[in-house]
Amino acid sequence: MVRNPERRTALVDAAIEVLAREGARGLTFRAVDTEAKVPPGTASNYFTSRDDLLTQAGRHIHVRMTPDPAEVSEAMRAAPSRELVATLLRWLLRRVAGERTGYLAMLELRLEATRRPELREALTEAVRAELEANIAFHLDAGLPGDADTVRLLHFAMTGLLVDHLTLPDLLGEDTAERLVGLMVDRVLGG
Template sequence: MARNPERRTALLDAAIEVLAEEGARGLTFRAVDARAGVPTGTSSNYFTDRDQLLSQVGDRIFVRLTPEPGSLDTAMRPEPSRQLVVELMRRLARRMAAERTCYLGLFELRLEATRRPELRTQLTKVLRADLDHNVRLHVESGMPGDADTVRLLYFSLTGLLFDHFTVPGLHDDRDLDELIETVVSRIVPEA
């Protein structure tokens, strides 16, 4: 296996683009090579098979979706409140919109995981750890609500962003920020 980490990252980023645009069925070594602008056969020097490529694409998506170090500390400075939850959810939505390709790639991976038990296990582990981290952060920071509040926000934002990215206009062209505020105000109790 080839050991150039920059090339591996470029191939993974190209694979995310292919996954987001063509779906899991379109994710082939040849398609990744073409998207990355490298000679045919390059990807197969970095990944032993398609399962390994899918697995590493999942890892790369989570790296790209992770906020910059310190940004969460800055965001959490104001006093815990429902309004702060609104602002945090809006920031999260903006970050997902900035990484739209990754977010769509993640949805494609989720669908592919229904057919690939090993990928399902990996995604479940990573998504569970992320959700548990968000629950801990919310509760320990004194935000209004409990673990179920965070889970409901997660379900709501996941669905809202899925609609926003895949069928824009479904929500009567309501502004995403307005929809997020509505979701938070209905789920998060007053402090």
């Protein structure tokens, strides 16, 4: 087995780009090699199968979309409040829009996971861990609401993000940001 972590990461990043642009059906070893600008056959040396490549891409997307800890620390300098929750969710909206490729690839992977049990298991594990980490972060930061508040905001934001990224003309940027504020007010009671 080849053990070059930088090359593996570059190949997984290339797979994410292909997924976002071509969908799961377009994800082939050849397409990944081309996207990564490596010699033909490279991806097949790093991944045992297409399923392995899909699973690795699913795990890596979450790493790629995780905010910089310094930026999180800076954002959390404000006192815990409903306004801070809205600010954080608006920040999420802008970060996801800035990492549109990764989020679209995640949507492709979620659809593909309905047909691939191993991928579904990996994605469920990753998303569950992310949700649990978000709940812990919210509670530890003393933000208003409880674990169910975070779950409700998670599912509401997921729907908003899907529409905002897949049908960008449905809502303008201002409307999406305004809806985040309404969402927080309604869920937290404001």
